[in-house]
Amino acid sequence: MAPGRSLYSRTRTREALVAATRKLLADGLTPTVEEAAAAAHISRTTAYRYFPNQRTLLTAAHPEIEHHSLLPEDPPRDVETRLDLVMQAFTRITIEWEPQLRASLRLSLEPDADQPLLRGGRAVGWIEDALAPLHETHPDLDVRRLAVAIRSATGIETLIWLTDIAGLTRDAAAELMRWTARTMLHATLAGAA
Numbered sequence: 001m002a003p004g005r006s007l008y009s010r011t012r013t014r015e016a017l018v019a020a021t022r023k024l025l026a027d028g029l030t031p032t033v034e035e036a037a038a039a040a041h042i043s044r045t046t047a048y049r050y051f052p053n054q055r056t057l058l059t060a061a062h063p064e065i066e067h068h069s070l071l072p073e074d075p076p077r078d079v080e081t082r083l084d085l086v087m088q089a090f091t092r093i094t095i096e097w098e099p100q101l102r103a104s105l106r107l108s109l110e111p112d113a114d115q116p117l118l119r120g121g122r123a124v125g126w127i128e129d130a131l132a133p134l135h136e137t138h139p140d141l142d143v144r145r146l147a148v149a150i151r152s153a154t155g156i157e158t159l160i161w162l163t164d165i166a167g168l169t170r171d172a173a174a175e176l177m178r179w180t181a182r183t184m185l186h187a188t189l190a191g192a193a
Helices: 003-026 033-040 044-050 054-061 079-096 098-108 122-131 143-152 156-165 170-192
Strands: none
Touching (some): 079 098, 079 122, 098 156
């Protein structure tokens, strides 16, 4: 087998296992390596070469969103509009990837977890990007702190609480998270005034 073909084949095998895992997660299961292998029609032995345990498999199924910004190409200058655009996109991503995010959160809470599997920080960066004009209009404001506060009240953890505990629909939960972000922004700006 040619080296290029071998690499292509390995990539396809890995992608098939990750896709099968994501599908099983979306169906409400937290698959083992064997279950993902069966769903992908790949031998268990081959699957274990790619993923030695369930943790590595579920970590690979975690969404990789490469966006450095969730704002459109020519974003508005108004901070509230920018924040709302980012929160709309962020809540959509959270709901779209909910099964994978739930699995990652569950794994990150295990006593032997070496590191958080949620790969924290992306959402804070997206929110900071939305709030960037505040550096000019409110130079004494701690924009990073506000972004962290907004993130703490949004995302998968909040979605789980709002849907599983408070009983909201996903759409209502997403709207409440966006409202919370706007409210935090308004309160911070009122306090700065």
